[in-house]
Amino acid sequence: MTKADLADKVYEKVGLARKEAVEMIETLFSSMKSILSEGESIKITGFGTFLVRKKSSRRGRNPKTGEEMEITARKVITFKPSLEFKAVVEKA
Amino acid sequence: MTKSVLIEKITEKVSRDIGITKKQTEIVIETVFESIKDALIKGEKVEIRGFGNFKLRSRRARKARNPKTGESVEVPPKKVPYFKVGKELREMINKA
Numbered sequence: 001m002t003k004a005d006l007a008d009k010v011y012e013k014v015g016l017a018r019k020e021a022v023e024m025i026e027t028l029f030s031s032m033k034s035i036l037s038e039g040e041s042i043k044i045t046g047f048g049t050f051l052v053r054k055k056s057s058r059r060g061r062n063p064k065t066g067e068e069m070e071i072t073a074r075k076v077i078t079f080k081p082s083l084e085f086k087a088v089v090e091k092a
Numbered sequence: 093m094t095k096s097v098l099i100e101k102i103t104e105k106v107s108r109d110i111g112i113t114k115k116q117t118e119i120v121i122e123t124v125f126e127s128i129k130d131a132l133i134k135g136e137k138v139e140i141r142g143f144g145n146f147k148l149r150s151r152r153a154r155k156a157r158n159p160k161t162g163e164s165v166e167v168p169p170k171k172v173p174y175f176k177v178g179k180e181l182r183e184m185i186n187k188a
Contacts (some may be wrong), residue, residue, distance in 0.1 A: 001137070001138045006127055006144050009123055010124065014120055016110070018151040020110045020112075024106060024120045027102050027105055028124060029100050030099075031098065031105065033180075035098070035101075036184075037181075038093050041093065043094045045094070046137055047129070050175075055106055075186055077181065079174075086173065088129060088133060092134075092135065
């Protein structure tokens with residue numbers, strides 16, 4: 001399933017033109033991206049939470065060369081599914 | 093940030109181009125996340141270019157203990173939702 005399929009679902013469910021449905025999908029994900037870029041987490045009830053976590057720098061090793069190097073501090077996004085989401089896919 | 097704030101933001105952004113109500117935006121957001129769930133239940137993978145992919149991961153059966161009684165219990169194998177962040181988003185959050 002891709003953004004195009006999601007746009008189809010939105011087109012079927014909501015009284016929007018297909019082009020508008022596509023625009024809604026694009027706006028939804030670009031808004032989520034900019035919110036997360038600001039370091040803010042997003043909670044979607046019944047689905048889960050997209051968390052922005054800060055990682056401090058640490059020493060690592062290049063697995064190929066064995067060379068030791070500094071892994072810089074960075075932010076990562078993790079997704080924590082809601083209990084409901086976990087329950088519905090458990091037996092899938 | 094919760095769904096309701098997201099609804100406000102998106103309605104504001106989109107209403108310049110298309111006449112859309114908050115209620116419609118809410119239905120769009122509900123539809124999107126319900127559709128992602130449904131696809132995963134059916135065994136499909138969901139790929140959102142630039143944002144990330146959703147899929148299910150299998151967890152093996154394992155033995156666990158009831159922390160209250162100390163009793164050993166068998167936890168059956170199960171599937172859990174997994175999100176892999178897309179390259180664009182991963183790079184975006186580290187630019188600021």
